Amino acid sequence: MILFFIVTAAYTSLLLFYKPSPNSLKDAPLTFVENFTQIRAALFSGLLFFSIFLFTSDFGFDEVNQQLYRLFALNNISAAAILWPLQSITHLFIHINFAHVLTNVAGLGIAAAYERQVGSARFMMVLLVASLSSIPSILFYSEPIAICGISGGIFGLAAAYFTDQEGLSTKEWLYAVLICIVLLALLSVGGKIDSTATGALQFKIDHYGHALGALGAIVYCRFRPRKLAGNSRLAS
Template sequence: MTTSPDASGNYCYRHPDRQSFTLCQRCGRTVCPSCQTQAAVGVHCPECIKEARANGPKRKPVLVRASRASRGKPVVTYTLIGITVLMYLLQLVSDGRVYQALAYYPPFTAEQPWRMITSAFLHSQSSIFHLLFNMFTLFIFGRALELPLGRARFIALYLISALGGSVAVLLLAPQSVVIGASGAVFGLAAAFFVIQRRMGVNNRLLLIVLAANLVIGFIPGSGISWQAHLGGLITGAVLALVFLRQRNKPSANPEIALVALVVAALISLTLVRIFVL
């Protein structure tokens, strides 16, 4: 919801005696609680609701085309959390074998490229807070994104953002060992930010939180890979722009092609770093 900075003028346009601090997301007029209709983002006034209904589906404020997969519970989010927690438990009982097999170490990229993804499901055994923070972030943004995006887009966003984080590590810190879902969850946060901004929502606070978390990675001795954060952030933002560009289009083929292009670009950067630079 959006609020007006001038409280003296915050009176419902339909009920001048009722003060309100909520604006219609479409037209910007002040509306009181009895005149508000909750929308996907913010609230709408009665006139805008009538206009949207009169103009049909073209004016309906949706993010992407609806599908059966996008309805119900955020199953993919819960599954990702379950797999990650299970991998953490396996790390505790495997005497380092899981870590050695799946952690991302850039010099192994050519022989074992799957580590660029599997490392996103591992977390530091020395601090459970690493796991809890990432899973809490996944829970928050996963529930916000999975249903409106649809499960296929959401899982693509998560895994490709994880890949983007690993590519950034390969390019910027090629001798480091990296584990954790931070690249993937930063991709979710960036996508959420981009989508909200495009839908007209002021999410300055989220931008501050993202910037603060990114800066923390530059603190010496923090043990945080800012490279993975940055890579996931950029990848998630790019994918969000792809999803927004293709929303409500009759065919999904152009969207699939653009997502494949993002993946191809990440793979190309990986190959150039391994075999050329």
């Protein structure tokens, strides 16, 4: 419990009190409220994942309860197919251990730079699209497995930071898509990823989900481009 308060306080402080410098010396620095409105989605989603992990780890904040993990993580076991609709959503909120949730929440904090560019609504939409796009990664595994975590969404936010830009050419967009496809192909034909044991659980890094999440975000940003303030003024 003490560790939970430490990491949530540190995460909140870093996001709230780090304010980017004005673009011009003539511009006034961001106020506390203005800075909060620019990173609120990253802030609240990070705190949400920390809080969920606190409850699913039986308040130990070290490793997920195994029964909850088997119930809410998305598995490829046909005998448990009745749970797949539920697990397709709940697996995004489950993390296997402290290092897992800390890494993903740290990624959300870094992705706050993207939220400052596009706003909270688009930040959350890209996160949702990328997270859902990562779900088919479970089809790449032949052995019984369960996947969990929001890392596919984090990789999607990272991809969107570079590709959700005004004036991105078709060639540049195709290069980004090609990189994700090549990465998926290499992972498909490559050797098996070493497993890592933590307590009684054994896990692998789902690189397929990372690549699919990034690909989903890139495609979404291409076909649903963000509306820029300058374009809105010109249209009016």
